[in-house]
Amino acid sequence: MPRHTPDLPPELLPLAEMPLFKRLAARFFGHGLTRLRAQHRASWLHGQADGFRSGHTAGVDYGYQEGRAEGLEEGRQVLLIRDSRCTEHPAPKVDEHLFDDWRLPLSAELKKRVKADVARLLPAAAQPSAAQWKMIFSDTPSTSVIAGAGAGKSSTLALRIVLLTQYLGFELDSLTVVTFTRESRKDFINKLIALYALWGRALSQKDARDLVRTFHSRILPMVRSLPGFERLQAFENLSERTLLDDTQVDSNPFDLRINDSQRQQLNACFHRLFTDNLRFRELITPLSRHALQLKELERDHPDVQKRMAVTELAAKRDEELCDVVEDLWLRAGAWPIKGIEPSRQAFEINGATFHCHGYIPSLDAWVVLGFDPQENPQVSRPNAKLTVRAEWAVKRTLFQAFCRKPLIWLDSYQSSKRVLATLAGDASAGPGFDYKVKGELASAPLLDCFVGAASFIENLGLDVPAAVGQMSFAKDDPDRFFFEALSLFWRAFEDHLLDQKPPVMTYNRMFALFSEHSPENLRLLSDELLRPMSHLMIDEFQDVSPQIVSWLRATLGEIRRRGPAMHVGRGAQRSSLLCVGDDWQSIYGWRGSSPKYFMEFSQQFPSPTTTRVMLSDNYRSHQYIIDAAEHIVRAAPAIPGKKAKACGQAGPLLPVQIHDRDEAALGQRLTEHYQKGDSILMLYRKSSDKLLIEKHISSVVNVDSSLPYEARRLKQLTYHSAKGLQADAVFLLGDCQHLTSSPYKNQVYRMAGLGKDGDVEPYDSAQKDEILRLAYVGITRAVSHCYWYVDAQEGPMVNMPRASDRIAAKPFFADQRTGAGSAGGSESGGAPSARDVRQR
Template structure:
């Protein structure tokens, strides 16, 4: 039995590899099948009585014992083997864990020590973006080669050659000796910036040996250009450097004279003329206007515009229909007003008084039209037509039966604002404004209102469908103070958009107007006219371009045009110095950025005797004196100079000493302008020896022309220079008449320049011992389309919804600052009482702090 189990077990093990899984299940290798066979055999023998009972019992007992021993032995062997196998596996697993732990600790320690001695060849995550960055700087990384030894030599020479009162201050020295490729100087009123700029020019030309044909100094006005040249001549003479006006004009330029050089090199553009430079006489030499920011169209310029206007009116039905709609609108007395609006309450309260003088007012206007030869008009009755407005009697000058409209005559702009009614008590212009207001408030029928002698007849013909020639009419764009003839109105709006760096047609596409807003028609017509006008000018012989078109052709966006420029044209701006930088518009900024970019792309370099010099920019300005926003300039470009002119190294300098005014004049002016957004850390300090210690407050007076005349005479008698300033030319005309005897005396005594009358804008850059301000600096209107243009041009500074209106509110404060700081010693400010219907617009006088010692108020 024992051998059977063993042999069976062995057979099973030996044959296991020869049988599939089903065979292994029929003949299990654990010996159980042998036991079953033995039991079956025992049962069979017993059933057939084939064995002896006693023998069977004895054999059974003997076999049981033998089998038990054999099974025990076999079970021991199998159990030992199974226990060994399981113990071995468990020991292997536990030993492996211990080994891993010990091996990791040992390996980590060894690797850590080795890692201290070995550098990672690829530290950190390996980047998949391997493209190098783009250098956006407009300048090379360089320093002007002014060594310490050269600096000392410059300082010694200036100390020796200039008188004590002209010795530079420390901030001025920083400007003169700047080594940075980009420098901007915040130079307050009277800071001596022009003289300092001349000394910087001296360093470039004399000590660094930079040729004049590599230098461009940019000034803003024609007068300031020649004033700067005269200063250069005087200073250079002290260093025995040859210089005269002709030579100075080659490198002291205005932006507008400089851009002409960009057209002179091209065979197809040679001889091109600037529209703004065209003289009124075609046979005369073209000349640069004093200030292109304040250009008035002359006869020749208007003739070109009118010829294009005529062509387009005849050739374009769409344009013609738009113009006819504008003509109809322009002849109406105005949009109806709401009598319930509280804004009109104070004016309505005087309607009875206005009614009493209305016949006289109507007849006075009619007399002017008759004298000018424009009254009566065909098809219009000449008898005064009485009507009732809120129960009071007013008059129209006539009635056009075919148009079923009253005709009311206004005052033509050519008439002086001196005609009066009520025995001289009331200006005719004021009386006319009041009666027009009442018509708009209380009369709902059709009224034709004419305010221009030349345009009235043409407008009547257009209304009657009898267009014999292109309509000439006036239109008042939203935000303008008064109507302007249609061509100047087109020119003004287009120039504003282009000064902001916008294309006229594209900008108009980006605007939106309410359905009933007539400006929608105006700008649609302008969008058709302006591209046609540019084409018309380009077809002339020689070609004519507006300055804005010229700047746009070489702006930072015109890379291809810039790339074609000869290096000789570009190299003139290797070293560029710009004065009055705060008056730059987006168009000139874009052009300047384009030029500097192209210079850098070409790697232009000048090797001076002291070392290499690359293109650079020095900008001088004062954001407190930015006063041409209404023409499209913005102080933003100066306030954010480093973002518009990125540089590896940029230097900001504050020049705060004022060598013109006494301290109270400075403080009074700053108290007005400090409420605006501006460059921080500024405060002017009196620096002239004669002004230090003077403390004379700015005097505030109610408008009193006789007192003004007396004070002007007093200062003139004392031998002082006097300036009388106002925002309004009509106000200056009034004051001029009052000062006629004094002005005549000054001319007779050959001191005509001792008394000057000019606008606040015109006074910029000038000075006088005593300055008289007549009238407030007040924002006069709001402009929806200009607000939209500001947004399109990216001139919104703090996310404000009406950015242009906000900018204009700040500009009136800056205008007052400019006016006050013209004074050396005495400043008088004559103010009218605030108007009752001022619409809440900002005005400079509202910022006067009467509690401050630098103001003294005599208005009580």
């Protein structure tokens, strides 16, 4: 059958498709016209062309419509593929987390059971708050707990341990609770044993001591596991009777006092280095000359101004005074001194002539003999109005202000012996002189200064020689020689300690062995040694140092690297970290600690998920105590959102009383509180303050010290030592003030990445914040009463701020100092004055 397009009109149908009659007629007439040559060929051709064009156009349009319809139908059944592949080739991301992404298996039913048991076994007053339950039930790998003063953190932490062991089946040897001192460790152990007894489990002293540790007692077994170090001793714990059990490592990590055994090692190393190393000897010479020289006084110093008026009179009696003092030294057998040439050299001091007693060629320094404090202070020259001691004090002041020659003033017969040892080159007894690094409050024996500076540098996670190599000092600054000598000495000292039998090592070096700088060393440890670090709970985390942080991160990283194989067949799986602290109680920056690691917890200890808990309830103090302490510390950088609330204190709101310094008045008020039966904390800033107050509270001390220790109600401590304690009445003697600037600590602080960017004095800035935190710690020890006795400030102290500068005319302060009417300045803001509060 012929095929055609049914849509064409009949007149355009092809000839073959016409009816038969029409086809015959068309052919007949067409043939005739051709024979007659009657066709017009050009027209025919044009028509043909026109027809072709129009037919082609019509055909294309028709074909497009028909094809499109068919194509759409078929396209519905065809998958369209576009090339959306990435044209770049990025590397996989690095998993920086210290923990796996996991959760503690805490079901709603289990939580309900734990809460029911706690309600049944603990008294109503000891029931956890909602925030405390959040800490106990934290199920994330890392947890940060901001716990203010008196927040009940230790009780909450103990319940957390009960949850892990009694309900989740964690083994005790998978946990470590870290406390900072022997006292806090002992208290927590007793609390934990008592709590376990309520759950029907007898926790032995040994098991509790294995669980509750200091950082030191965890690092020591790690080092002892290395070949050749099985009997290693810690330098910080050397004593005449060094113990091998873990009781030796509970000492306060912030106590740097050097005992006889430690000094023996220091002196022995000094002697060897001084003998063998020429450069070390060259460095000690300018240090000894600087240390022994009489320290200068500014000419506008009040003592200088007062004694300048008697310069001529003092000069007239000077030779006779020299004779009297020299006779005293001769009778004591302390003069002459080997290495000092007796020579009466004349000096012009403020236009008048004075004399010295000798000359030291090796130091190119002149010597003046002083008045030994052991002599009778009433000794005087014949017919003199002043004592020899007073006359000598005048001469000393004038020499300090106006003598610019190198001059050594021997204050005592004892100091002369140290000078004699130095001049004789007898290094076996140590350097024999004291030194004062710029920024430190007092001078100390040179080797003690070495230990203090090296410990500070290492606490910041730095190597001593490397840090010294990045320091810079003025050409004539003696600290330049001190730190070069320290670099030589400290490396020699570490080697000297390792040569002992058994070997000795500082704790800082132990932590450095297993820090992020030496992760390969951690791979040498067994699973058994690492397992107690799997689930860490650390108290007082705001006082952690960069050195400790590096060790913790490296250890947690190694535990994660070992994976599930480390925990096969055990109830405790994977790892976790819970840190409890209060950045407002960070007060050990002078030893290298920093609240940065607690304030930036999530960044410093990266975890897939972190729980943050804020314990704001204060179960110790009433609201005025809290508000006063927070008002002072709020000027320092802090974790945002902190505001404590008093809970459980029904007594009256008593403001913190501020008084002018008066030891007698303090002693009287303290006695009154003791007679009422109150517990008392007497806190002081300096040991000299304690001596000043003792005679005013001797009656209380005598009574209290005769009681059994547990029954005593009076404790005398420094502000720093009072952390964790409380009393009904707290007496604060002395202000909290930033007194010095430390060039070397500012430099190493920057090396350690501490402080704000662009701050050229980051350590000093940190200390200005720390004095506010120290006052906060002191005030928040009080349950009901707090008395603060501060010294009067003479003149403006722009660069040496004091915590008491923050006292304002607020209801929670009662400022009873002379001239306190202006207290608070712009901060008063119309609030009622302290006097108004007292009258109400």
